[in-house]
Amino acid sequence: MSTTIRTAPAEGGRALAKGVRAIRTPGGLSVRVEPRAAAAGVLLTLVTLAAGVLLIGSGDFDIPPDQVVATLLGHGDAAQEFIVHDLRLPRALVAVLVGGALGLGGAVFQSITRNPLGSPDLIGFGPGATVGALTVIVLLHGDAAATSAGAVAGGLLTGALIYLLAWKRGVHGFRLVLIGIGTAAMLTAVIHYLVTKADLVDATRATLWMTGSLDGRDWAQFWPLLIASVVLVPLILAFGRPLRMLEMGDDAAYALGVRVERTRSVLMVAAVLLVSLATAAAGPIAFVSLSAPQLARRLTRSPGPNLAAGALMGAALLLVADWTASNAFGERQLPVGVVTGVVGGVYLLWLLVAERRAGRI
Numbered sequence: 552m553s554t555t556i557r558t559a560p561a562e563g564g565r566a567l568a569k570g571v572r573a574i575r576t577p578g579g580l581s582v583r584v585e586p587r588a589a590a591a592g593v594l595l596t597l598v599t600l601a602a603g604v605l606l607i608g609s610g611d612f613d614i615p616p617d618q619v620v621a622t623l624l625g626h627g628d629a630a631q632e633f634i635v636h637d638l639r640l641p642r643a644l645v646a647v648l649v650g651g652a653l654g655l656g657g658a659v660f661q662s663i664t665r666n667p668l669g670s671p672d673l674i675g676f677g678p679g680a681t682v683g684a685l686t687v688i689v690l691l692h693g694d695a696a697a698t699s700a701g702a703v704a705g706g707l708l709t710g711a712l713i714y715l716l717a718w719k720r721g722v723h724g725f726r727l728v729l730i731g732i733g734t735a736a737m738l739t740a741v742i743h744y745l746v747t748k749a750d751l752v753d754a755t756r757a758t759l760w761m762t763g764s765l766d767g768r769d770w771a772q773f774w775p776l777l778i779a780s781v782v783l784v785p786l787i788l789a790f791g792r793p794l795r796m797l798e799m800g801d802d803a804a805y806a807l808g809v810r811v812e813r814t815r816s817v818l819m820v821a822a823v824l825l826v827s828l829a830t831a832a833a834g835p836i837a838f839v840s841l842s843a844p845q846l847a848r849r850l851t852r853s854p855g856p857n858l859a860a861g862a863l864m865g866a867a868l869l870l871v872a873d874w875t876a877s878n879a880f881g882e883r884q885l886p887v888g889v890v891t892g893v894v895g896g897v898y899l900l901w902l903l904v905a906e907r908r909a910g911r912i
Contacts, residue, residue, distance in 0.1 A: 588851040588860060595850075595863035599647065602870035606646070607639040609878050645768040645832060646873050646887075647866045648776045650839055652829035654847070654865020655787060655858060657840030659822040662794050662856035663815060664728050667902060670841035671826045674731025677840075678738035679709025680830040681761060685742060688757050689749040698760065699775075699831035706827025709734065714819060763836035763888025765873050772832045783825045788858055790818055795855040836888045838895020839865050839872075845902065 607623075608614040612634055614622070621627055622635045653671075660676075661669045671677050683705015687693040693701065713734055717727040746757055793814045796804040801811050826840065846868075847860035869887065872894070876885040 585851070585853050588853045588857070591847070591851045591860055592863060595847075595860065595867050599863060599867045599870060602867060602874060603643045603647065606643050606870055606874045606877070607635055609874060610634075610639065641769045641773050642765050642873075643870065645772050645776065646765050646869045648773070648780055649765075649829040649833045649836065650843070650866040650869030651784075651862040652776070652780065652825045652865070653836065653840040654843035654868070655784065655862040656822040656826035656829070657865070658844035658847070658856050658858050658861030659787060659794070659818050660840075661844050662798055663818060664725070665798055666725065666728050667845055668841075669728050669731075670838075671822070672835065672837055672840055673735065674728055675709050675713055675734035675738060676706050676731075676823050676826055677830060677835050677837075678735045678742065679712075680706035680827045681835050682738050682741050682745070683708070684760060684831070685745040685757050688760065689745045689753050692753065702831035703824070703827045706823055706830065709738070710819060710823035714816075759886075760834045762886040763834035763891070764886035765833055766884075766886070768833065776828055776832050779825065779828045783821045784862070787818060787821050787825070790814055791856065791858050794818060794858075798855065834888060836869065837892040838898065839868055839891055841902075842895055842898045843868055 604616050604619050608616055608619040612630075614631060614634065618627065618631060619635060622631045623640070627635065656676075657670050660671055660674065661667055663669065664674075680702040684698045684702040686705070687698045687701030691697065691701075713727065713731050716734070717730045719726070742761070746754055749757055793804070793809045796807050796809045797811065797814065804811050804814075830836075843865035844857060844861040847857045847864040850864070851857055851860050853860075869891070872890045873887045876887045876890045
């Protein structure tokens with residue numbers, strides 16, 4: 552049994568782009584392989600693993616990287632086993648899942664809207680989850696589990712509202728971005744109102760939650776997010792080819808046999824739920840969903856949504872940002888949301904200038 556690599560036309564006679572390979576098995580299955588995208592995926596995976604090892608090893612009790620790896624493989628002493636497995640590994644894994652979810656969700660929405668500014672935290676879904684969480688904290692005085700449930704409910708309700716408001720014989724990407732930005736502005740006002748209504752204790756809780764942090768994250772946050780990722784990530788990746796067709800416009804997608812509204816609805820629901828769960832686990836961490844897909848696209852130089860690369864880039868970015876927040880400022884450890892907010896704000900300014908020079912805004 553053999554596998555052949557072809558550069559001849561594939562998929563209905565269309566020629567493959569330069570550098571793209573079609574791997575065809577004896578059963579007739581043809582798989583597109585883009586060497587640069589594959590290499591970028593391997594590089595991002597290695598960066599994620601390296602950043603995770605560094606993050607696990609850093610703290611009040613530093614552990615060298617080789618000892619971290621040995622401990623993860625079951626060869627550490629009792630103190631190292633406790634620090635790594637019980638204290639630091641859950642935080643690193645939550646960072647991977649949250650960053651991956653934000654990067655993947657951002658890639659979906661930027662592809663659906665065909666706009667690099669179509670990020671969940673700019674078009675209302677992130678603020679919607681924040682409103683849901685603050686409603687539970689300020690008005691219902693709920694615990695951490697109830698706050699997480701409120702964030703998920705707020706994100707889903709906001710997603711449904713934006714979709715309905717943007718609907719007019721279909722959902723146009725530019726209209727979705729405009730309505731999302733307007734909705735985000737109104738939700739921001741609601742957030743400020745809820746904070747002013749809170750007493751001192753709840754206001755402190757709300758402020759800490761809104762900053763976005765991975766401090767104190769443990770297995771209780773990891774397992775629900777892992778289960779959701781196991782269900783939602785393969786679902787989104789399965790729609791990668793129809794999503795690539797949607798980027799060419801609704802008419803072209805219809806002509807290629809894509810069920811446009813069904814595809815868009817499924818992807819939006821899955822992406823909103825994934826981003827809401829990530830927000831529930833770590834708070835509203837800014838700009839990862841905006842920058843990760845664009846950086847992945849520039850790294851792979853591949854057309855299309857770059858879903859897997861966007862998820863890997865998001866995981867790597869959040870791990871590096873969390874290590875920076877914990878170690879780059881001496882004894883003052885910052886919430887990871889502060890670092891991503893500063894870096895993401897600079898990136899947003901650069902993106903706006905680049906889009907203006909290109910004549911797209």
